[in-house]
Amino acid sequence: MWKKALVVAVLALAAGYLYHADPKLPDHLLEFVTRTLDVLQAPGDNPAIEETISAAWEVxxxxxxxxxxxxxxxxxxCVDVVVSGVGLLQALAADPGPGRDHDVLHSKEDLREAFTHFMGRGAAAERFYSDREDFQRIARAAAEYPGAQLYVGGxxxxxxxxxxxxxxxxxxxxxxxxxxxxxxxxDQIVVPPASLQETDEFHLILEYKAGEQWGSARAPQANRFIFSHDxxxxxxxxxxxxxxxxxxxxxxxxxxxxxxxxxxxxxxxxxxxxxxxxxxxxxxxxxxxxxxxxxxxxxxxxxxxxxxxxxxxxxxxxxxxxxxxxxxxxxxxxxxxxxxxxxxxxxxxxxxxxxxxxxxxxxxxxxxxxxxxxxxxxxxxxxxxxxxxxxxxxxxxxxxxxxxxxxxxxxxxxxxxxxxxxxxxxxxxxxxxxxxxxxxxxxxxxxxxxxxxxxxxxxxxxxxxxxxxxxxxxxxxxxxxxxxxxxxxxxxxx
CATH class of the missing domain: 3.40.1190.20 (Ribokinase)
Structure with a gap:
């Protein structure tokens, strides 16, 4: 802890010296030093900061x-079927490989590539799956996957x-x-009779956790990839x-x-x-x-x-x-x-x-x-x-x-x-x-x-x-x- 405090102090002194030596120092350099100080003074060193913000919100x-x-x-x-993305792909016998975005998914391989692409970036995305029968097969596998959960969706x-x-x-x-x-x-929600239909629309939500690995893709943060034939x-x-x-x-x-x-x-x-x-x-x-x-x-x-x-x-x-x-x-x-x-x-x-x-x-x-x-x-x-x-x-x-x-x-x-x-x-x-x-x-x-x-x-x-x-x-x-x-x-x- 004392080492990090020393680094913070040295950087702060350096920033002050640089600024007084040359007040026209490029903004991006000063901004870099400021951000570095912010990172080094991370919330873990001062847990009270989250408590301060939370209490301030309440007021x-x-x-x-x-x-x-x-x-x-x-x-x-729709109904959301929430399932582990990596787990589902493994259940579908998909092998890890390079990621690639697809505007529309036409196959299981497109699904694997798109999921890998966004998982590696920790980014949310939503895509349409064009093949109805293929989607239904994947949806059944998702619903039967251990731990899969059904929620209100859309x-x-x-x-x-x-x-x-x-x-x-x-x-x-x-x-x-x-x-x-x-x-x-x-129960509090009113649904007009004209909205009711005989079958549900299902959306598959492939979630991943921060740090989760799939082939060469490693998720920098938790997020999800959504697809459907709706x-x-x-x-x-x-x-x-x-x-x-x-x-x-x-x-x-x-x-x-x-x-x-x-x-x-x-x-x-x-x-x-x-x-x-x-x-x-x-x-x-x-x-x-x-x-x-x-x-x-x-x-x-x-x-x-x-x-x-x-x-x-x-x-x-x-x-x-x-x-x-x-x-x-x-x-x-x-x-x-x-x-x-x-x-x-x-x-x-x-x-x-x-x-x-x-x-x-x-x-x-x-x-x-x-x-x-x-x-x-x-x-x-x-x-x-x-x-x-x-x-x-x-x-x-x-x-x-x-x-x-x-x-x-x-x-x-x-x-x-x-x-x-x-x-x-x-x-x-x-x-x-x-x-x-x-x-x-x-x-x-x-x-x-x-x-x-x-x-x-x-x-x-x-x-x-x-x-x-x-x-x-x-x-x-x-x-x-x-x-x-x-x-x-x-x-x-x-």
Missing amino acids: LIAAPARKWSRVAVGVNA NAALIGQKLATYPDLMVLLCGPVGPKLHELLD VANGKMSLLETFVASLEEFQPDLVVLSGLHMMEGQGRELWEERLKEAVVAISDIPNEVPVHLELASMTDKDYMKSIMQEQVLPIVNSVGLNEQELLFLSQAGSGPHSQLASWNGVPDVGQVSDILLWVLEQYGRTDLESEADLTRVHFHTLAYHILATVDGHWTNQESAVAAGARVASTQACGVQHVDVSKVVLLAPRHFHSSHSEPRQSLALDPARPVATWHRGNVTFHLSPVLVCQQPLRTVGLGDAISAEGLLYSEVVRQQ
Whole structure:
């Protein structure tokens, strides 16, 4: 311990000397020294930091003045079969080999390569399996694998299930609901009769743990690879049924997901269906805010169509993770779109640049704009950011902290943050932008939500206390978005 303390002291003195010797020292060198100090002063040396943040959250997080009472959620729903990814591949007699990404899976070999590719990066991904009969054989093997578990699946159903944990909230779920899914859903969830179907849609969730090995691939962090042959969700078949049910249900918030499921159905289908989706979403009354939950996509043309067909501008809020945010920028030639992927924890300044671009390009930052998008909820493993156009949302400091807190508790399978099971991985020092002019910011554990402004957009950042041995990662992003929405309050516009 004393050796590390000595190294920290020497580096700190060196940094001070270098800066005073040459105040114009390149930012990247000073940033390297700062980050090195952060790493050396790791949470393990000061376990109280997680406790300080957790306690600060409890004081900070407060319910909004006006809560939602009725939330309608649609339209992707299924049964998740959760199984060990390495274990299932071994049960399928697959041999380890090099990884390779595939936009669509056509065979067991494609599955093995894609799983290996993403496992080696510790990244989440979702793919469509084109062969129905082959998928059913794999699904049977997964369901019969020792330790396999069946859960509520699909972003809409998972968000609905999370919202239903609040007893004063009535939740409508519209999607392809089969017998098993109906059995798994919370009793508080209302399912329109038109949503019920005779068979379930199954999604296979191949999980892996941090440090787990498969051939030459070693997972840097726990995550999962999802695949399915899901036609009902793939065509968003229940979208019109969902919108039609809103008139009777009278929600004060609509949560929409499932657009990513259409990607694997082929260009001819999604081009036409996307236009129909825009018409359906436009039929939702203007006074009802709409949150769109994005998910993993690989087809840049499809993402461009989502932007060009005016999906983003006609929703009020969007939820996404680091891969989805970067892909959005790549498809729209936005900031930092030259990056092939994030290098470790996404740089806060770069994330901030892309979030601002999304709101300026597709949102209502301009008072003359007819767009509705005013809120983006970004989440990555180490931290979350809520970016909102001023004057449209309140209680966002509580909302981003609540989302970070639920990431800690749900991953560890506990009701309250257990500081012995989590670690702080968020940067302690960061910038409001990757380019000049930019503001230098620091994370204060006693006041763990950092706030900054760029034009008329406000950014709130909360660190995440990352679960060191997560029990389940599926649905974590959906829980984060749901919790963030529960603590958010929309400002009614005149």
